[in-house]
Amino acid sequence: MAGGRVSSRSSSNSHGGLYNKTKCSCGLDAIVQTVKKGQNIVSRFYGCPKWPIFERDTTIAELEMRNKFLEDKLKIMQGQREKMEAVHQMKEELSEMRTELIKCSRNENNLFMALLFSWVFLP
Numbered sequence: 001m002a003g004g005r006v007s008s009r010s011s012s013n014s015h016g017g018l019y020n021k022t023k024c025s026c027g028l029d030a031i032v033q034t035v036k037k038g039q040n041i042v043s044r045f046y047g048c049p050k051w052p053i054f055e056r057d058t059t060i061a062e063l064e065m066r067n068k069f070l071e072d073k074l075k076i077m078q079g080q081r082e083k084m085e086a087v088h089q090m091k092e093e094l095s096e097m098r099t100e101l102i103k104c105s106r107n108e109n110n111l112f113m114a115l116l117f118s119w120v121f122l123p
Helices: 051-121
Strands: 031-034 044-047
Touching: none
Parallel strands: none
Antiparallel strands: 031 044
């Protein structure tokens, strides 16, 4: 994003002094830069000479924040997966228990019938 340096103006003003270069808030001389994206593409503006460094640092910070967000999301999803696996295992155990209960119920009915027949047919 860096453009050429702003040239100093050497003509005098009405007070007899020289025009100063445009200064950035960081104290360095501002440079002319060009917009490379968006509606104002190709427009020129004064910018900080450190801007590419700030932009890179900002991009790194944004990527680190995005990475942290994705890591947190991954931890949450892993926790949910573990919970879902536990629920699935509980469902399997419940199914096995129902099967055992049905078998026990059948055995109980068979035993009851055997006892009833033994009373009826055996003196």
